[in-house]
Amino acid sequence: MKYFRNIQTDLIHAFEQDGSQDELITEDFIQLTEEEKDRLLNPERYLTDEEKEQIYLSNFPALTRRQFKLALLDNGLLNTVEASIEAIKDPIMKQRVQIEYSESERFERGNPSVKYMMDELNLNLEEVDKLWDYALHL
Incomplete structure (x- = not known):
């Protein structure tokens, strides 16, 4: 052609x-x-690395609040996430993450607040992928 x-x-x-x-x-x-x-x-x-990452993350189905929180609980991370949110120093970011965490019905892998929470837990990409996959089967 x-x-x-x-x-x-x-x-x-x-x-x-x-x-x-x-x-x-x-x-x-x-x-x-x-x-x-x-x-x-x-x-x-x-594609830029950021675009590649967004495409990669968009392939993960969203989790329900139940799946997300049970996966955190089963992996010993629920209390750590909640304590990490309380410890956020920036008041705007703290409120944003609190709203996302407590009010969301679905958690999307590429959501900035989800990424922030996972970074706070010092989880690498592979660990988050495993956690997400685990949650999908709950």
Whole structure:
């Protein structure tokens, strides 16, 4: 395939390599460079580490409050989480995390407050993944 960007609409168009559609290519079309073509066809190669992490975390199903708290309890972390929340010095962050922890019906793996809690527990990514997987089966 040959890939072109329409400079009027900014849309990308693909045409057969054999030239059978060349009459459709007007002066409004500019052929993509090899890098642009690669970015179009393989966007995952160009993701930032943060984008890759967000995609990874989004693959985890949300936990119910019950699953989340039972997993913490069963792993000896429930009291530690609650004490860690109480010990947060920044009053805004403390309130935010308290609200997220006590009011959320579902806990999402990529939620900043969940990440904050897990960081406070000094859990690495693998440990959090195991905890999450355990909770999913409760």
